[in-house]
Amino acid sequence: MQLTIIGFGKMGEALARGMLHAELIAPGELVLADVAVERLGVVTQELDVRVTSDNALAVRDSDVVIFAVKPSLVAPVAREIAAALRPGAIILSIAAGITLRQLAMAFNRADLVLARAMPNTPCLVRAGAIGLSMAAGAGAEATQMVCRLLSAVGMVESVPEAQLDAVTGLSGSGPAYIAVLIEALADGGVLAGLSRHQAERLAAQTVLGTARLILETGQHPAQVKDAVASPGGTTIAGLAALEAGGLRHALIAAVHAAADRARELSGE
Ligand SMILES: NC(=O)c1ccc[n+]([C@@H]2O[C@H](COP(=O)([O-])OP(=O)(O)OC[C@H]3O[C@@H](n4cnc5c(N)ncnc54)[C@H](OP(=O)(O)O)[C@@H]3O)[C@@H](O)[C@H]2O)c1
Incomplete structure:
Protein backbone atom coordinates (compact mmCIF):
# COMPACT_ATOMS: atom_id res chain seq x y z
CA MET A 1 0.00 0.00 0.00
CA ALA A 162 -24.98 14.84 9.58
CA GLN A 163 -23.76 13.80 13.05
CA LEU A 164 -20.17 14.98 12.57
CA ASP A 165 -21.04 18.41 13.99
CA ALA A 166 -22.24 16.66 17.15
CA VAL A 167 -18.93 14.75 17.24
CA THR A 168 -17.14 18.11 16.91
CA GLY A 169 -19.15 19.52 19.82
CA LEU A 170 -18.47 16.48 22.02
CA SER A 171 -15.07 14.88 21.37
CA GLY A 172 -13.57 17.47 19.00
CA SER A 173 -13.99 20.32 21.50
CA GLY A 174 -14.07 17.94 24.47
CA PRO A 175 -10.37 18.12 25.39
CA ALA A 176 -10.94 21.80 26.24
CA TYR A 177 -13.85 20.99 28.56
CA ILE A 178 -11.90 18.22 30.27
CA ALA A 179 -8.83 20.45 30.62
CA VAL A 180 -11.01 23.03 32.40
CA LEU A 181 -12.43 20.24 34.57
CA ILE A 182 -8.94 19.05 35.52
CA GLU A 183 -7.79 22.59 36.24
CA ALA A 184 -10.83 23.18 38.43
CA LEU A 185 -10.40 19.88 40.29
CA ALA A 186 -6.79 20.82 40.92
CA ASP A 187 -7.88 24.23 42.23
CA GLY A 188 -10.16 22.37 44.64
CA GLY A 189 -7.22 20.22 45.73
CA VAL A 190 -5.10 23.31 46.33
CA LEU A 191 -7.93 24.88 48.31
CA ALA A 192 -8.03 21.72 50.42
CA GLY A 193 -4.26 21.97 51.06
CA LEU A 194 -2.45 20.04 48.29
CA SER A 195 0.48 21.44 46.33
CA ARG A 196 -0.43 22.66 42.83
CA HIS A 197 1.80 20.04 41.20
CA GLN A 198 0.34 17.12 43.10
CA ALA A 199 -3.22 18.41 42.75
CA GLU A 200 -2.85 18.60 38.94
CA ARG A 201 -1.36 15.11 38.71
CA LEU A 202 -4.07 13.61 40.92
CA ALA A 203 -6.83 15.39 39.00
CA ALA A 204 -5.55 14.33 35.55
CA GLN A 205 -4.99 10.73 36.64
CA THR A 206 -8.48 10.60 38.15
CA VAL A 207 -10.00 11.64 34.82
CA LEU A 208 -7.84 9.14 32.92
CA GLY A 209 -8.54 6.30 35.35
CA THR A 210 -12.29 6.91 35.48
CA ALA A 211 -12.48 7.01 31.69
CA ARG A 212 -10.58 3.73 31.46
CA LEU A 213 -12.81 2.16 34.13
CA ILE A 214 -15.91 3.03 32.11
CA LEU A 215 -14.47 1.98 28.74
CA GLU A 216 -12.77 -1.20 29.94
CA THR A 217 -15.48 -2.58 32.26
CA GLY A 218 -18.46 -1.35 30.25
CA GLN A 219 -20.01 0.00 33.46
CA HIS A 220 -22.55 2.79 33.14
CA PRO A 221 -21.15 6.12 34.44
CA ALA A 222 -23.93 6.15 37.07
CA GLN A 223 -22.69 2.80 38.44
CA VAL A 224 -19.16 4.18 38.77
CA LYS A 225 -20.57 7.23 40.60
CA ASP A 226 -22.81 5.21 42.91
CA ALA A 227 -19.96 2.83 43.80
CA VAL A 228 -18.01 5.75 45.34
CA ALA A 229 -20.94 7.47 47.05
CA SER A 230 -21.58 5.74 50.38
CA PRO A 231 -24.49 6.90 52.60
CA GLY A 232 -23.63 10.02 54.53
CA GLY A 233 -20.07 9.92 53.14
CA THR A 234 -17.62 12.33 51.56
CA THR A 235 -18.45 11.71 47.90
CA ILE A 236 -22.19 12.32 48.22
CA ALA A 237 -21.38 15.62 49.95
CA GLY A 238 -19.15 16.51 47.00
CA LEU A 239 -21.80 15.39 44.49
CA ALA A 240 -24.45 17.55 46.17
CA ALA A 241 -22.14 20.56 45.79
CA LEU A 242 -21.57 19.66 42.11
CA GLU A 243 -25.30 19.46 41.40
CA ALA A 244 -25.86 22.81 43.14
CA GLY A 245 -23.22 24.28 40.78
CA GLY A 246 -25.03 22.95 37.70
CA LEU A 247 -22.12 21.02 36.21
CA ARG A 248 -24.32 18.60 34.24
CA HIS A 249 -26.31 21.37 32.64
CA ALA A 250 -23.13 23.35 31.83
CA LEU A 251 -21.57 20.34 30.04
CA ILE A 252 -24.73 19.52 28.07
CA ALA A 253 -25.02 23.17 27.03
CA ALA A 254 -21.32 23.30 26.06
CA VAL A 255 -21.59 20.31 23.70
CA HIS A 256 -24.81 21.68 22.22
CA ALA A 257 -23.36 25.17 21.69
CA ALA A 258 -20.17 23.80 20.07
CA ALA A 259 -22.16 21.47 17.77
CA ASP A 260 -24.37 24.40 16.72
CA ARG A 261 -21.29 26.53 16.02
CA ALA A 262 -19.70 23.70 13.96
CA ARG A 263 -22.89 23.52 11.88
CA GLU A 264 -22.82 27.30 11.39
CA LEU A 265 -19.13 27.32 10.36
CA SER A 266 -19.43 24.50 7.84
CA GLY A 267 -22.09 26.63 6.13
CA GLU A 268 -24.09 23.59 4.98
N1 LIG B 1 -5.35 20.16 15.76
C1 LIG B 1 -6.54 19.66 16.10
O1 LIG B 1 -6.90 19.49 17.24
C2 LIG B 1 -7.53 19.24 15.03
C3 LIG B 1 -8.71 18.58 15.42
C4 LIG B 1 -9.60 18.20 14.42
C5 LIG B 1 -9.34 18.49 13.10
N2 LIG B 1 -8.20 19.15 12.77
C6 LIG B 1 -7.97 19.47 11.37
O2 LIG B 1 -6.72 18.93 10.97
C7 LIG B 1 -6.17 19.77 9.97
C8 LIG B 1 -4.73 20.04 10.32
O3 LIG B 1 -4.69 20.70 11.57
P1 LIG B 1 -3.31 20.92 12.34
O4 LIG B 1 -3.67 21.43 13.68
O5 LIG B 1 -2.45 19.71 12.19
O6 LIG B 1 -2.73 22.13 11.44
P2 LIG B 1 -1.22 22.57 11.24
O7 LIG B 1 -0.40 22.15 12.41
O8 LIG B 1 -1.24 24.02 10.82
O9 LIG B 1 -0.75 21.68 9.99
C9 LIG B 1 -1.02 21.98 8.64
C10 LIG B 1 0.27 21.78 7.85
O10 LIG B 1 -0.01 21.94 6.46
C11 LIG B 1 1.04 22.71 5.88
N3 LIG B 1 0.63 23.31 4.62
C12 LIG B 1 0.22 24.59 4.39
N4 LIG B 1 -0.06 24.75 3.07
C13 LIG B 1 0.18 23.56 2.47
C14 LIG B 1 0.09 23.10 1.13
N5 LIG B 1 -0.34 23.91 0.13
N6 LIG B 1 0.45 21.83 0.86
C15 LIG B 1 0.87 20.99 1.84
N7 LIG B 1 0.97 21.37 3.14
C16 LIG B 1 0.63 22.63 3.45
C17 LIG B 1 1.34 23.70 6.97
O11 LIG B 1 2.57 24.35 6.75
P3 LIG B 1 2.70 25.89 7.28
O12 LIG B 1 2.55 25.82 8.76
O13 LIG B 1 4.07 26.28 6.85
O14 LIG B 1 1.60 26.66 6.62
C18 LIG B 1 1.36 22.80 8.20
O15 LIG B 1 2.60 22.16 8.36
C19 LIG B 1 -7.03 21.04 9.90
O16 LIG B 1 -7.82 21.03 8.74
C20 LIG B 1 -7.89 20.96 11.14
O17 LIG B 1 -9.20 21.48 10.89
C21 LIG B 1 -7.29 19.52 13.69
Missing part, protein backbone atom coordinates in the same frame (compact mmCIF):
# COMPACT_ATOMS: atom_id res chain seq x y z
CA GLN A 2 1.11 3.59 -0.65
CA LEU A 3 -0.14 6.33 1.66
CA THR A 4 0.39 10.07 1.39
CA ILE A 5 -0.24 12.63 4.11
CA ILE A 6 -0.59 16.19 2.82
CA GLY A 7 0.14 18.69 5.59
CA PHE A 8 2.68 17.58 8.15
CA GLY A 9 1.51 19.78 11.01
CA LYS A 10 0.28 18.63 14.41
CA MET A 11 -2.34 16.18 13.12
CA GLY A 12 -0.38 15.00 10.08
CA GLU A 13 2.61 14.20 12.28
CA ALA A 14 0.42 12.45 14.88
CA LEU A 15 -1.13 10.27 12.16
CA ALA A 16 2.21 9.45 10.54
CA ARG A 17 3.89 8.57 13.83
CA GLY A 18 0.85 6.61 15.07
CA MET A 19 0.55 4.50 11.93
CA LEU A 20 4.28 3.77 11.85
CA HIS A 21 4.28 2.96 15.58
CA ALA A 22 1.34 0.54 15.13
CA GLU A 23 3.16 -0.94 12.12
CA LEU A 24 0.06 -0.37 9.97
CA ILE A 25 2.40 0.88 7.29
CA ALA A 26 6.11 0.50 6.63
CA PRO A 27 8.23 3.65 6.27
CA GLY A 28 8.73 2.82 2.57
CA GLU A 29 4.95 2.99 2.01
CA LEU A 30 4.54 6.51 3.40
CA VAL A 31 5.02 9.85 1.64
CA LEU A 32 4.77 13.15 3.53
CA ALA A 33 3.98 16.35 1.63
CA ASP A 34 4.21 19.82 3.14
CA VAL A 35 5.31 23.31 2.18
CA ALA A 36 7.74 23.39 5.14
CA VAL A 37 10.57 21.49 3.42
CA GLU A 38 13.22 22.12 6.11
CA ARG A 39 11.03 20.64 8.81
CA LEU A 40 10.28 17.62 6.63
CA GLY A 41 14.02 17.16 6.08
CA VAL A 42 14.61 16.69 9.80
CA VAL A 43 11.73 14.25 10.13
CA THR A 44 12.60 12.14 7.11
CA GLN A 45 15.91 11.13 8.67
CA GLU A 46 14.19 10.10 11.89
CA LEU A 47 11.21 8.30 10.32
CA ASP A 48 12.96 7.08 7.17
CA VAL A 49 10.01 8.07 4.96
CA ARG A 50 9.89 9.94 1.65
CA VAL A 51 9.06 13.65 1.76
CA THR A 52 8.27 16.27 -0.84
CA SER A 53 6.84 19.74 -1.26
CA ASP A 54 5.22 18.69 -4.55
CA ASN A 55 1.69 17.57 -3.61
CA ALA A 56 0.83 16.22 -7.08
CA LEU A 57 4.00 14.13 -7.18
CA ALA A 58 3.34 12.91 -3.63
CA VAL A 59 -0.06 11.38 -4.49
CA ARG A 60 0.76 9.91 -7.92
CA ASP A 61 1.11 6.28 -6.75
CA SER A 62 -0.98 6.52 -3.57
CA ASP A 63 -3.85 4.23 -2.64
CA VAL A 64 -4.80 6.49 0.28
CA VAL A 65 -4.32 10.26 0.65
CA ILE A 66 -4.91 11.95 3.99
CA PHE A 67 -5.66 15.66 3.88
CA ALA A 68 -4.28 17.28 7.05
CA VAL A 69 -4.01 20.88 5.87
CA LYS A 70 -6.02 23.79 7.26
CA PRO A 71 -9.65 23.83 6.06
CA SER A 72 -9.13 26.89 3.85
CA LEU A 73 -6.45 24.99 1.87
CA VAL A 74 -8.47 21.84 1.18
CA ALA A 75 -10.12 23.07 -2.04
CA PRO A 76 -6.98 24.60 -3.61
CA VAL A 77 -4.85 21.54 -2.75
CA ALA A 78 -7.60 19.21 -4.04
CA ARG A 79 -7.61 21.03 -7.35
CA GLU A 80 -3.80 20.88 -7.43
CA ILE A 81 -3.68 17.07 -7.07
CA ALA A 82 -6.98 15.96 -8.69
CA ALA A 83 -5.50 15.00 -12.05
CA ALA A 84 -2.57 13.13 -10.49
CA LEU A 85 -4.67 10.73 -8.37
CA ARG A 86 -5.01 7.07 -9.23
CA PRO A 87 -8.52 5.85 -10.10
CA GLY A 88 -10.19 4.50 -6.95
CA ALA A 89 -7.84 6.31 -4.57
CA ILE A 90 -9.21 6.84 -1.06
CA ILE A 91 -9.21 10.48 0.06
CA LEU A 92 -9.59 11.05 3.79
CA SER A 93 -9.98 14.64 4.95
CA ILE A 94 -9.67 15.60 8.61
CA ALA A 95 -10.25 19.30 7.89
CA ALA A 96 -12.85 20.70 10.29
CA GLY A 97 -16.07 21.80 8.63
CA ILE A 98 -15.23 20.70 5.08
CA THR A 99 -18.14 18.52 3.95
CA LEU A 100 -18.03 15.49 1.68
CA ARG A 101 -20.04 17.50 -0.86
CA GLN A 102 -17.45 20.29 -0.83
CA LEU A 103 -14.68 17.69 -1.21
CA ALA A 104 -16.44 16.05 -4.16
CA MET A 105 -16.86 19.46 -5.82
CA ALA A 106 -13.19 20.34 -5.31
CA PHE A 107 -11.93 17.04 -6.79
CA ASN A 108 -14.59 16.87 -9.47
CA ARG A 109 -13.85 13.16 -10.09
CA ALA A 110 -16.42 10.41 -9.67
CA ASP A 111 -13.90 7.58 -9.32
CA LEU A 112 -12.49 8.54 -5.91
CA VAL A 113 -13.57 7.17 -2.52
CA LEU A 114 -14.13 10.14 -0.19
CA ALA A 115 -14.12 10.09 3.60
CA ARG A 116 -14.22 12.71 6.31
CA ALA A 117 -13.08 12.39 9.90
CA MET A 118 -13.13 14.58 13.00
CA PRO A 119 -10.19 13.72 15.27
CA ASN A 120 -9.21 15.43 18.53
CA THR A 121 -5.91 16.50 20.10
CA PRO A 122 -5.42 13.34 22.23
CA CYS A 123 -4.57 11.72 18.86
CA LEU A 124 -1.13 13.27 19.56
CA VAL A 125 -0.70 10.66 22.32
CA ARG A 126 -2.58 7.92 20.42
CA ALA A 127 -5.62 8.28 22.69
CA GLY A 128 -7.89 10.20 20.33
CA ALA A 129 -11.64 9.98 19.81
CA ILE A 130 -12.45 10.14 16.11
CA GLY A 131 -15.74 10.43 14.25
CA LEU A 132 -15.66 8.99 10.72
CA SER A 133 -18.08 9.40 7.80
CA MET A 134 -17.55 7.63 4.50
CA ALA A 135 -19.19 9.04 1.35
CA ALA A 136 -22.14 7.15 -0.07
CA GLY A 137 -20.95 4.25 -2.20
CA ALA A 138 -17.69 3.67 -0.31
CA GLY A 139 -17.28 -0.09 -0.09
CA ALA A 140 -16.70 -2.17 3.03
CA GLU A 141 -13.04 -2.68 2.12
CA ALA A 142 -12.30 1.06 1.89
CA THR A 143 -14.22 1.72 5.11
CA GLN A 144 -12.29 -0.99 6.92
CA MET A 145 -8.99 0.37 5.60
CA VAL A 146 -9.74 3.94 6.78
CA CYS A 147 -10.94 2.71 10.20
CA ARG A 148 -7.77 0.65 10.59
CA LEU A 149 -5.49 3.56 9.71
CA LEU A 150 -7.26 6.00 12.04
CA SER A 151 -7.31 3.46 14.87
CA ALA A 152 -3.53 3.97 15.08
CA VAL A 153 -4.21 7.28 16.86
CA GLY A 154 -7.46 6.59 18.71
CA MET A 155 -10.90 5.08 18.95
CA VAL A 156 -12.96 5.40 15.76
CA GLU A 157 -16.76 5.76 15.73
CA SER A 158 -18.53 5.67 12.36
CA VAL A 159 -21.38 8.18 12.13
CA PRO A 160 -23.56 9.60 9.36
CA GLU A 161 -22.07 12.87 8.12
Whole structure:
Protein backbone atom coordinates (compact mmCIF):
# COMPACT_ATOMS: atom_id res chain seq x y z
CA MET A 1 0.00 0.00 0.00
CA GLN A 2 1.11 3.59 -0.65
CA LEU A 3 -0.14 6.33 1.66
CA THR A 4 0.39 10.07 1.39
CA ILE A 5 -0.24 12.63 4.11
CA ILE A 6 -0.59 16.19 2.82
CA GLY A 7 0.14 18.69 5.59
CA PHE A 8 2.68 17.58 8.15
CA GLY A 9 1.51 19.78 11.01
CA LYS A 10 0.28 18.63 14.41
CA MET A 11 -2.34 16.18 13.12
CA GLY A 12 -0.38 15.00 10.08
CA GLU A 13 2.61 14.20 12.28
CA ALA A 14 0.42 12.45 14.88
CA LEU A 15 -1.13 10.27 12.16
CA ALA A 16 2.21 9.45 10.54
CA ARG A 17 3.89 8.57 13.83
CA GLY A 18 0.85 6.61 15.07
CA MET A 19 0.55 4.50 11.93
CA LEU A 20 4.28 3.77 11.85
CA HIS A 21 4.28 2.96 15.58
CA ALA A 22 1.34 0.54 15.13
CA GLU A 23 3.16 -0.94 12.12
CA LEU A 24 0.06 -0.37 9.97
CA ILE A 25 2.40 0.88 7.29
CA ALA A 26 6.11 0.50 6.63
CA PRO A 27 8.23 3.65 6.27
CA GLY A 28 8.73 2.82 2.57
CA GLU A 29 4.95 2.99 2.01
CA LEU A 30 4.54 6.51 3.40
CA VAL A 31 5.02 9.85 1.64
CA LEU A 32 4.77 13.15 3.53
CA ALA A 33 3.98 16.35 1.63
CA ASP A 34 4.21 19.82 3.14
CA VAL A 35 5.31 23.31 2.18
CA ALA A 36 7.74 23.39 5.14
CA VAL A 37 10.57 21.49 3.42
CA GLU A 38 13.22 22.12 6.11
CA ARG A 39 11.03 20.64 8.81
CA LEU A 40 10.28 17.62 6.63
CA GLY A 41 14.02 17.16 6.08
CA VAL A 42 14.61 16.69 9.80
CA VAL A 43 11.73 14.25 10.13
CA THR A 44 12.60 12.14 7.11
CA GLN A 45 15.91 11.13 8.67
CA GLU A 46 14.19 10.10 11.89
CA LEU A 47 11.21 8.30 10.32
CA ASP A 48 12.96 7.08 7.17
CA VAL A 49 10.01 8.07 4.96
CA ARG A 50 9.89 9.94 1.65
CA VAL A 51 9.06 13.65 1.76
CA THR A 52 8.27 16.27 -0.84
CA SER A 53 6.84 19.74 -1.26
CA ASP A 54 5.22 18.69 -4.55
CA ASN A 55 1.69 17.57 -3.61
CA ALA A 56 0.83 16.22 -7.08
CA LEU A 57 4.00 14.13 -7.18
CA ALA A 58 3.34 12.91 -3.63
CA VAL A 59 -0.06 11.38 -4.49
CA ARG A 60 0.76 9.91 -7.92
CA ASP A 61 1.11 6.28 -6.75
CA SER A 62 -0.98 6.52 -3.57
CA ASP A 63 -3.85 4.23 -2.64
CA VAL A 64 -4.80 6.49 0.28
CA VAL A 65 -4.32 10.26 0.65
CA ILE A 66 -4.91 11.95 3.99
CA PHE A 67 -5.66 15.66 3.88
CA ALA A 68 -4.28 17.28 7.05
CA VAL A 69 -4.01 20.88 5.87
CA LYS A 70 -6.02 23.79 7.26
CA PRO A 71 -9.65 23.83 6.06
CA SER A 72 -9.13 26.89 3.85
CA LEU A 73 -6.45 24.99 1.87
CA VAL A 74 -8.47 21.84 1.18
CA ALA A 75 -10.12 23.07 -2.04
CA PRO A 76 -6.98 24.60 -3.61
CA VAL A 77 -4.85 21.54 -2.75
CA ALA A 78 -7.60 19.21 -4.04
CA ARG A 79 -7.61 21.03 -7.35
CA GLU A 80 -3.80 20.88 -7.43
CA ILE A 81 -3.68 17.07 -7.07
CA ALA A 82 -6.98 15.96 -8.69
CA ALA A 83 -5.50 15.00 -12.05
CA ALA A 84 -2.57 13.13 -10.49
CA LEU A 85 -4.67 10.73 -8.37
CA ARG A 86 -5.01 7.07 -9.23
CA PRO A 87 -8.52 5.85 -10.10
CA GLY A 88 -10.19 4.50 -6.95
CA ALA A 89 -7.84 6.31 -4.57
CA ILE A 90 -9.21 6.84 -1.06
CA ILE A 91 -9.21 10.48 0.06
CA LEU A 92 -9.59 11.05 3.79
CA SER A 93 -9.98 14.64 4.95
CA ILE A 94 -9.67 15.60 8.61
CA ALA A 95 -10.25 19.30 7.89
CA ALA A 96 -12.85 20.70 10.29
CA GLY A 97 -16.07 21.80 8.63
CA ILE A 98 -15.23 20.70 5.08
CA THR A 99 -18.14 18.52 3.95
CA LEU A 100 -18.03 15.49 1.68
CA ARG A 101 -20.04 17.50 -0.86
CA GLN A 102 -17.45 20.29 -0.83
CA LEU A 103 -14.68 17.69 -1.21
CA ALA A 104 -16.44 16.05 -4.16
CA MET A 105 -16.86 19.46 -5.82
CA ALA A 106 -13.19 20.34 -5.31
CA PHE A 107 -11.93 17.04 -6.79
CA ASN A 108 -14.59 16.87 -9.47
CA ARG A 109 -13.85 13.16 -10.09
CA ALA A 110 -16.42 10.41 -9.67
CA ASP A 111 -13.90 7.58 -9.32
CA LEU A 112 -12.49 8.54 -5.91
CA VAL A 113 -13.57 7.17 -2.52
CA LEU A 114 -14.13 10.14 -0.19
CA ALA A 115 -14.12 10.09 3.60
CA ARG A 116 -14.22 12.71 6.31
CA ALA A 117 -13.08 12.39 9.90
CA MET A 118 -13.13 14.58 13.00
CA PRO A 119 -10.19 13.72 15.27
CA ASN A 120 -9.21 15.43 18.53
CA THR A 121 -5.91 16.50 20.10
CA PRO A 122 -5.42 13.34 22.23
CA CYS A 123 -4.57 11.72 18.86
CA LEU A 124 -1.13 13.27 19.56
CA VAL A 125 -0.70 10.66 22.32
CA ARG A 126 -2.58 7.92 20.42
CA ALA A 127 -5.62 8.28 22.69
CA GLY A 128 -7.89 10.20 20.33
CA ALA A 129 -11.64 9.98 19.81
CA ILE A 130 -12.45 10.14 16.11
CA GLY A 131 -15.74 10.43 14.25
CA LEU A 132 -15.66 8.99 10.72
CA SER A 133 -18.08 9.40 7.80
CA MET A 134 -17.55 7.63 4.50
CA ALA A 135 -19.19 9.04 1.35
CA ALA A 136 -22.14 7.15 -0.07
CA GLY A 137 -20.95 4.25 -2.20
CA ALA A 138 -17.69 3.67 -0.31
CA GLY A 139 -17.28 -0.09 -0.09
CA ALA A 140 -16.70 -2.17 3.03
CA GLU A 141 -13.04 -2.68 2.12
CA ALA A 142 -12.30 1.06 1.89
CA THR A 143 -14.22 1.72 5.11
CA GLN A 144 -12.29 -0.99 6.92
CA MET A 145 -8.99 0.37 5.60
CA VAL A 146 -9.74 3.94 6.78
CA CYS A 147 -10.94 2.71 10.20
CA ARG A 148 -7.77 0.65 10.59
CA LEU A 149 -5.49 3.56 9.71
CA LEU A 150 -7.26 6.00 12.04
CA SER A 151 -7.31 3.46 14.87
CA ALA A 152 -3.53 3.97 15.08
CA VAL A 153 -4.21 7.28 16.86
CA GLY A 154 -7.46 6.59 18.71
CA MET A 155 -10.90 5.08 18.95
CA VAL A 156 -12.96 5.40 15.76
CA GLU A 157 -16.76 5.76 15.73
CA SER A 158 -18.53 5.67 12.36
CA VAL A 159 -21.38 8.18 12.13
CA PRO A 160 -23.56 9.60 9.36
CA GLU A 161 -22.07 12.87 8.12
CA ALA A 162 -24.98 14.84 9.58
CA GLN A 163 -23.76 13.80 13.05
CA LEU A 164 -20.17 14.98 12.57
CA ASP A 165 -21.04 18.41 13.99
CA ALA A 166 -22.24 16.66 17.15
CA VAL A 167 -18.93 14.75 17.24
CA THR A 168 -17.14 18.11 16.91
CA GLY A 169 -19.15 19.52 19.82
CA LEU A 170 -18.47 16.48 22.02
CA SER A 171 -15.07 14.88 21.37
CA GLY A 172 -13.57 17.47 19.00
CA SER A 173 -13.99 20.32 21.50
CA GLY A 174 -14.07 17.94 24.47
CA PRO A 175 -10.37 18.12 25.39
CA ALA A 176 -10.94 21.80 26.24
CA TYR A 177 -13.85 20.99 28.56
CA ILE A 178 -11.90 18.22 30.27
CA ALA A 179 -8.83 20.45 30.62
CA VAL A 180 -11.01 23.03 32.40
CA LEU A 181 -12.43 20.24 34.57
CA ILE A 182 -8.94 19.05 35.52
CA GLU A 183 -7.79 22.59 36.24
CA ALA A 184 -10.83 23.18 38.43
CA LEU A 185 -10.40 19.88 40.29
CA ALA A 186 -6.79 20.82 40.92
CA ASP A 187 -7.88 24.23 42.23
CA GLY A 188 -10.16 22.37 44.64
CA GLY A 189 -7.22 20.22 45.73
CA VAL A 190 -5.10 23.31 46.33
CA LEU A 191 -7.93 24.88 48.31
CA ALA A 192 -8.03 21.72 50.42
CA GLY A 193 -4.26 21.97 51.06
CA LEU A 194 -2.45 20.04 48.29
CA SER A 195 0.48 21.44 46.33
CA ARG A 196 -0.43 22.66 42.83
CA HIS A 197 1.80 20.04 41.20
CA GLN A 198 0.34 17.12 43.10
CA ALA A 199 -3.22 18.41 42.75
CA GLU A 200 -2.85 18.60 38.94
CA ARG A 201 -1.36 15.11 38.71
CA LEU A 202 -4.07 13.61 40.92
CA ALA A 203 -6.83 15.39 39.00
CA ALA A 204 -5.55 14.33 35.55
CA GLN A 205 -4.99 10.73 36.64
CA THR A 206 -8.48 10.60 38.15
CA VAL A 207 -10.00 11.64 34.82
CA LEU A 208 -7.84 9.14 32.92
CA GLY A 209 -8.54 6.30 35.35
CA THR A 210 -12.29 6.91 35.48
CA ALA A 211 -12.48 7.01 31.69
CA ARG A 212 -10.58 3.73 31.46
CA LEU A 213 -12.81 2.16 34.13
CA ILE A 214 -15.91 3.03 32.11
CA LEU A 215 -14.47 1.98 28.74
CA GLU A 216 -12.77 -1.20 29.94
CA THR A 217 -15.48 -2.58 32.26
CA GLY A 218 -18.46 -1.35 30.25
CA GLN A 219 -20.01 0.00 33.46
CA HIS A 220 -22.55 2.79 33.14
CA PRO A 221 -21.15 6.12 34.44
CA ALA A 222 -23.93 6.15 37.07
CA GLN A 223 -22.69 2.80 38.44
CA VAL A 224 -19.16 4.18 38.77
CA LYS A 225 -20.57 7.23 40.60
CA ASP A 226 -22.81 5.21 42.91
CA ALA A 227 -19.96 2.83 43.80
CA VAL A 228 -18.01 5.75 45.34
CA ALA A 229 -20.94 7.47 47.05
CA SER A 230 -21.58 5.74 50.38
CA PRO A 231 -24.49 6.90 52.60
CA GLY A 232 -23.63 10.02 54.53
CA GLY A 233 -20.07 9.92 53.14
CA THR A 234 -17.62 12.33 51.56
CA THR A 235 -18.45 11.71 47.90
CA ILE A 236 -22.19 12.32 48.22
CA ALA A 237 -21.38 15.62 49.95
CA GLY A 238 -19.15 16.51 47.00
CA LEU A 239 -21.80 15.39 44.49
CA ALA A 240 -24.45 17.55 46.17
CA ALA A 241 -22.14 20.56 45.79
CA LEU A 242 -21.57 19.66 42.11
CA GLU A 243 -25.30 19.46 41.40
CA ALA A 244 -25.86 22.81 43.14
CA GLY A 245 -23.22 24.28 40.78
CA GLY A 246 -25.03 22.95 37.70
CA LEU A 247 -22.12 21.02 36.21
CA ARG A 248 -24.32 18.60 34.24
CA HIS A 249 -26.31 21.37 32.64
CA ALA A 250 -23.13 23.35 31.83
CA LEU A 251 -21.57 20.34 30.04
CA ILE A 252 -24.73 19.52 28.07
CA ALA A 253 -25.02 23.17 27.03
CA ALA A 254 -21.32 23.30 26.06
CA VAL A 255 -21.59 20.31 23.70
CA HIS A 256 -24.81 21.68 22.22
CA ALA A 257 -23.36 25.17 21.69
CA ALA A 258 -20.17 23.80 20.07
CA ALA A 259 -22.16 21.47 17.77
CA ASP A 260 -24.37 24.40 16.72
CA ARG A 261 -21.29 26.53 16.02
CA ALA A 262 -19.70 23.70 13.96
CA ARG A 263 -22.89 23.52 11.88
CA GLU A 264 -22.82 27.30 11.39
CA LEU A 265 -19.13 27.32 10.36
CA SER A 266 -19.43 24.50 7.84
CA GLY A 267 -22.09 26.63 6.13
CA GLU A 268 -24.09 23.59 4.98
N1 LIG B 1 -5.35 20.16 15.76
C1 LIG B 1 -6.54 19.66 16.10
O1 LIG B 1 -6.90 19.49 17.24
C2 LIG B 1 -7.53 19.24 15.03
C3 LIG B 1 -8.71 18.58 15.42
C4 LIG B 1 -9.60 18.20 14.42
C5 LIG B 1 -9.34 18.49 13.10
N2 LIG B 1 -8.20 19.15 12.77
C6 LIG B 1 -7.97 19.47 11.37
O2 LIG B 1 -6.72 18.93 10.97
C7 LIG B 1 -6.17 19.77 9.97
C8 LIG B 1 -4.73 20.04 10.32
O3 LIG B 1 -4.69 20.70 11.57
P1 LIG B 1 -3.31 20.92 12.34
O4 LIG B 1 -3.67 21.43 13.68
O5 LIG B 1 -2.45 19.71 12.19
O6 LIG B 1 -2.73 22.13 11.44
P2 LIG B 1 -1.22 22.57 11.24
O7 LIG B 1 -0.40 22.15 12.41
O8 LIG B 1 -1.24 24.02 10.82
O9 LIG B 1 -0.75 21.68 9.99
C9 LIG B 1 -1.02 21.98 8.64
C10 LIG B 1 0.27 21.78 7.85
O10 LIG B 1 -0.01 21.94 6.46
C11 LIG B 1 1.04 22.71 5.88
N3 LIG B 1 0.63 23.31 4.62
C12 LIG B 1 0.22 24.59 4.39
N4 LIG B 1 -0.06 24.75 3.07
C13 LIG B 1 0.18 23.56 2.47
C14 LIG B 1 0.09 23.10 1.13
N5 LIG B 1 -0.34 23.91 0.13
N6 LIG B 1 0.45 21.83 0.86
C15 LIG B 1 0.87 20.99 1.84
N7 LIG B 1 0.97 21.37 3.14
C16 LIG B 1 0.63 22.63 3.45
C17 LIG B 1 1.34 23.70 6.97
O11 LIG B 1 2.57 24.35 6.75
P3 LIG B 1 2.70 25.89 7.28
O12 LIG B 1 2.55 25.82 8.76
O13 LIG B 1 4.07 26.28 6.85
O14 LIG B 1 1.60 26.66 6.62
C18 LIG B 1 1.36 22.80 8.20
O15 LIG B 1 2.60 22.16 8.36
C19 LIG B 1 -7.03 21.04 9.90
O16 LIG B 1 -7.82 21.03 8.74
C20 LIG B 1 -7.89 20.96 11.14
O17 LIG B 1 -9.20 21.48 10.89
C21 LIG B 1 -7.29 19.52 13.69
